[in-house]
Amino acid sequence: xxxxxxxxxxxxxxxxxxxxxxxxxxxxxxxxxxxxxxxxxxxxxxxxxxxxxxxxxxxxxxxxxxxxxxxxxxxxxxxxxxxxxxxxxxxxxxxxxxxxxxxxxxxxxxxxxxxxxxxxxxxxxxxxxxxxxxxxxxxxxxxxxxxxxxxxxxxxxxxxxxxxxxxxxxxxxxxxxxxxxxxxxxxxxxxxxxxxxxxxxxxxxxxxxxxxxxxxxxxxxxxxxxxxxxxxxxxxxxxxxxxxxxxxxxxxxxxxxxxxxxxxxxxxxxxxxxxxxxxxxxxxxxxxxxxxxxxxxxxxxxxxxxxxxxxxxx
Amino acid sequence: xxxxxxxxxxxxxxxxxxxxxxxxxxxxxxxxxxxxxxxxxxxxxxxxxxxxxxxxxxxxxxxxxxxxxxxxxxxxxxxxxxxxxxxxxxxxxxxxxxxxxxxxxxxxxxxxxxxxxxxxxxxxxxxxxxxxxxxxxxxxxxxxxxxxxxxxxxxxxxxxxxxxxxxxxxxxxxxxxxxxxxxxxxxxxxxxxxxxxxxxxxxxxxxxxxxxxxxxxxxxxxxxxxxxxxxxxxxxx
Numbered sequence: 022x023x024x025x026x027x028x029x030x031x032x033x034x035x036x037x038x039x040x041x042x043x044x045x046x047x048x049x050x051x052x053x054x055x056x057x058x059x060x061x062x063x064x065x066x067x068x069x070x071x072x073x074x075x076x077x078x079x080x081x082x083x084x085x086x087x088x089x090x091x092x093x094x095x096x097x098x099x100x101x102x103x104x105x106x107x108x109x110x111x112x113x114x115x116x117x118x119x120x121x122x123x124x125x126x127x128x129x130x131x132x133x134x135x136x137x138x139x140x141x142x143x144x145x146x147x148x149x150x151x152x153x154x155x156x157x158x159x160x161x162x163x164x165x166x167x168x169x170x171x172x173x174x175x176x177x178x179x180x181x182x183x184x185x186x187x188x189x190x191x192x193x194x195x196x197x198x199x200x201x202x203x204x205x206x207x208x209x210x211x212x213x214x215x216x217x218x219x220x221x222x223x224x225x226x227x228x229x230x231x232x233x234x235x236x237x238x239x240x241x242x243x244x245x246x247x248x249x250x251x252x253x254x255x256x257x258x259x260x261x262x263x264x265x266x267x268x269x270x271x272x273x274x275x276x277x278x279x280x281x282x283x284x285x286x287x288x289x290x291x292x293x294x295x296x297x298x299x300x301x302x303x304x305x306x307x308x309x310x311x312x313x314x315x316x317x318x319x320x321x322x323x324x325x326x327x328x329x330x331x332x333x334x335x
Numbered sequence: 336x337x338x339x340x341x342x343x344x345x346x347x348x349x350x351x352x353x354x355x356x357x358x359x360x361x362x363x364x365x366x367x368x369x370x371x372x373x374x375x376x377x378x379x380x381x382x383x384x385x386x387x388x389x390x391x392x393x394x395x396x397x398x399x400x401x402x403x404x405x406x407x408x409x410x411x412x413x414x415x416x417x418x419x420x421x422x423x424x425x426x427x428x429x430x431x432x433x434x435x436x437x438x439x440x441x442x443x444x445x446x447x448x449x450x451x452x453x454x455x456x457x458x459x460x461x462x463x464x465x466x467x468x469x470x471x472x473x474x475x476x477x478x479x480x481x482x483x484x485x486x487x488x489x490x491x492x493x494x495x496x497x498x499x500x501x502x503x504x505x506x507x508x509x510x511x512x513x514x515x516x517x518x519x520x521x522x523x524x525x526x527x528x529x530x531x532x533x534x535x536x537x538x539x540x541x542x543x544x545x546x547x548x549x550x551x552x553x554x555x556x557x558x559x560x561x562x563x564x565x566x567x568x569x570x571x572x
Contacts, residue, residue: 032572069420073570091422099420105413109349121341122421166417 022046023068023174023204027077030063037063039228040077045221047173050200052219053208056328060228061208062102065178068206069099081174095123098167102178102208104160108152112143112162115151116169123170137165140195157188164195174204181214193218212324222320224327231327236320246272249296251285252312253303260306261285267302268295282311338423342431343438346405350439359401363443366393371450382462386450387469387539391476391532394440395509398477399501401439402484403494405432406562410492415569425566429559433485440477444470465541472538475551476531480505482558489565505531508554 023045030038038060045051055061066072068079070090079086081093107115116137120130138144141161146154151162160180167175180196181189196218199205209215215222222239224232232239253261258276261283265273270293274286289295296313303310350356370389378385406429409415418428451466480501487501488494512530515523527533534547 066416071416071419071570091424094420094422097420101413101416101420103413105416107349107414108412109353110345114345114348118341118345119417119421122338122423124337 022080022082023206024080025064025068025077026080028064028067028074028079029076030060030067030072031075036228038067038225041225041228041230043223043230043233045204045206047204048200048202049221050196050205050207050219052215052222053206053225054212054215054222054324055208055210055225057210059210059225059328061210061225062178064225065099065176065206065208066101069097069176070094071101095170096173098170098172098175100163100167100175100177100180102182104163106151106159106162106166109150111148111150112154112165113147115162116165119166120169125170133169133171136171137168140168140198141165142191157184160184160188160192164192168199172203175199175206177205177207179209180207181209189214212321216320224324226328232323239320239323246288247291247294247315248286248288249315250312251287251299251310253283253285254281254309254311256283256303256306256308258283264299264302268298271295271299338427339431339434342423342428343434346432346435347438350401350435355401355404356439356442359397359439360443360446363393363397364446364449367447368450371447375450375453382458383450383454383466383469386447387473390444390447390473391509391535394473394477394480395505396502397443398436398440398480399484399487399498399505402436402481403488403498403501405436405485405488406566407488407492407494407497411494419566419570426559426563429485429489429562429566433481433559433562436481436484437478440481441474444473444477462541465539468541468543469539471543472535475538475547476535479508479531479551479554479558482555482562483508486558486562486565489562 025041025043027040027042028038029036029040041060041064053061053064063072067074067086068081070086070093073087082096084093084096086093107118110118113134116134117130120126120133125133138147141164143158143161143165146158146162149158151159154162164177164180167177177196181192184192196205196207200218200220207215207219216236221235222232223230224239258278261273261276265271268289271287271289274288275284276286277284294315296315299313300310367386367390371383371386374385406415409418419425454461454466483504484497484501487504488497490500491497508529508531510530512527512533515527518526528550534550537544538547
């Protein structure tokens with residue numbers, strides 16, 4: 022369990038993270054989403070003990086990051102942004118170095134090593150120098166190092182950045198498999214990258230959390246209007262205008278007629294869905310509804326809405 | 336100690352997996368060899384004074400060169416983030432790195448034993464005690480310079496800057512007792528005590544005094560402590 026409590030982090034006078042709170046339970050795969058510079062990496066760095074909070078605190082399985090930093094680090098596997106690695110070491114030596122610091126030696130190391138080689142698909146590069154590996158393999162080496170001690174918590178900072186589409190699919194699959202038994206926190210600035218993988222999304226913008234929930238919750242909770250196309254038979258323009266009295270929250274747009282079919286474009290506040298009323302009205306008027314499809318609000322729109330407002334204002 | 340050993344072995348391996356250690360050892364041996372043999376047969380004396388006089392000067396530039404990458408490179412590559420997020424304490428990391436550089440310096444000194452072997456084969460009435468003390472003094476100076484180099488490497492992520500800072504620090508320690516003329520007489524004693532050369536000369540004379548040991552121990556400890564503090568402070572910035 023990770024509990025971030027009133028966490029703030031300033032770099033000099035720059036406020037990178039402003040009093041944020043969230044809690045992640047075991048077994049959750051959470052996407053930490055925000056633009057570049059929103060405060061994602063800073064938050065992850067505080068959770069992993071790389072940076073100290075300016076105020077507030079982070080608790081990992083009830084351990085306090087300010088007092089039990091090393092105990093927390095034993096329970097966390099962390100893949101930092103840009104995946105820094107010792108390029109002059111070979112894959113085996115690097116993983117053995119990390120494992121030795123984590124007190125995994127001898128037979129235990131052999132088992133752990135075989136496990137991560139299998140899980141991360143490192144078989145072909147075990148004795149290769151890390152600097153000579155492709156970007157995808159480097160990413161896997163970073164992941165293997167984060168997983169060598171089979172941690173309960175995995176924190177991955179932009180794990181698929183810069184990978185090609187096939188590699189992204191592979192890493193996504195790996196993360197999903199891991200998420201069955203671990204708490205996984207993944208950050209990204211690209212929604213599609215993590216939308217398919219995570220069960221919950223936390224959106225951070227300018228150091229503040231602006232949304233937190235499953236993708237369905239975020240969509241249903243979103244403010245704004247939904248557009249809908251209505252295709253009717255046996256309806257006339259006048260009778261459609263009369264319908265306005267039944268569904269006052271709906272704004273009627275263009276109405277076009279042809280071949281006995283009337284097309285109506287309308288818009289309504291997402292929170293008050295008028296489809297039931299429209300259906301009942303159509304039945305009472307003997308109209309035949311051929312189509313009544315609201316345009317789907319997607320997470321991308323919500324993410325953009327939440328994170329570009331100030332850019333638009335500027 | 337377990338983690339110190341892990342970092343030490345990793346660092347030492349990385350020295351010898353790259354050309355760095357070999358270049359250092361070969362050039363160090365060549366330069367020492369040139370200055371030693373240049374005067375050894377000329378003076379016709381059974382001692383190694385020529386070597387013990389020139390090596391501290393060679394150290395002034397060679398040790399900053401081999402220690403400049405220790406922590407600066409980790410900062411530059413971003414691997415400090417890996418190091419700081421695994422259960423490895425800063426002092427274990429610093430000590431492991433420092434001991435690796437000291438080991439490389441000791442290996443460099445071992446290579447110069449070839450001159451001692453030359454001395455044994457051609458010399459007469461060799462003062463083995465003086466030779467031992469001379470080597471001990473060089474090891475101490477090397478260890479002190481390495482601690483300054485480790486510290487310089489922790490304050491920047493630029494290896495060239497780290498080298499320049501380290502050379503500056505070791506030059507100050509080296510030149511202190513040569514500048515006594517400019518120091519107010521009240522401070523002269525302190526400045527002289529802080530000088531590396533003062534203690535090296537004392538050891539080279541064949542006397543290993545506890546004051547010398549305390550001096551080297553405390554300056555080394557001071558720089559390693561500072562290095563540790565630099566790393567601790569980073570996370571609060």
